[in-house]
Amino acid sequence: MSAKVALLMGSDSDFDRLEPCVKTLKELGLECEVRVLSAHRTPAPLVEFVEGAGGRGVRLFLCAAGGAAHLAGVVAAHTDLPVLGIPMDNPPLGGLDALLATVQMPGGVPVATFGVGSGGPVNAALFAARVLALGDPALAQRLAAHRSAQAESVAKKDARLQARLG
Numbered sequence: 001m002s003a004k005v006a007l008l009m010g011s012d013s014d015f016d017r018l019e020p021c022v023k024t025l026k027e028l029g030l031e032c033e034v035r036v037l038s039a040h041r042t043p044a045p046l047v048e049f050v051e052g053a054g055g056r057g058v059r060l061f062l063c064a065a066g067g068a069a070h071l072a073g074v075v076a077a078h079t080d081l082p083v084l085g086i087p088m089d090n091p092p093l094g095g096l097d098a099l100l101a102t103v104q105m106p107g108g109v110p111v112a113t114f115g116v117g118s119g120g121p122v123n124a125a126l127f128a129a130r131v132l133a134l135g136d137p138a139l140a141q142r143l144a145a146h147r148s149a150q151a152e153s154v155a156k157k158d159a160r161l162q163a164r165l166g
């Protein structure tokens with residue numbers, strides 16, 4: 001069974017900002033289950049999903065939530081798989097609330113927390129791929145190609161800037 005990632009979000013209102021995460025996972029060839037499941041609004045279906053995920057080949061959870069963001073912590077409380085938390089930058093507090101709720105876990109309940117804003121969802125996807133690449137040489141090669149392409153794109157941007165500056 002190939003390794004799968006589960007991307008959970010607390011609300012469909014989070015999805016637009018998570019599309020770059022899904023896109024990055026797809027570019028790297030990772031299979032992904034994407035679900036709206038809330039620690040607060042659908043607690044029982046969330047736990048059912050988490051408890052069944054390992055049996056379906058899920059090897060890692062990405063959990064995105066805003067506000068009082070308990071999603072990643074609740075998932076981590078119900079699994080031994082790695083949990084990556086993505087705090088969403090919702091109004092009125094701009095994501096500081098979600099960042100603190102996701103990062104400040106009690107000892108014994110690990111959640112690797114990513115940044116607030118557009119970098120967080122992409123970096124969480126890349127980090128998930130790096131973890132899974134430890135046991136998947138083909139994925140490791142795709143990650144290396146992705147990093148090279150990124151460097152080339154920055155070099156092109158620099159060349160354009162130099163041309164503009166004369």
Ligand code: RP5
Pocket residue numbers: 009010011012013014038064065066067088090
């Ligand atoms: C969180 O509450 C969700 O992750 C979302 O960021 C936030 C607001 O949800 P909606 O009221 O937009 O459904 O659980």
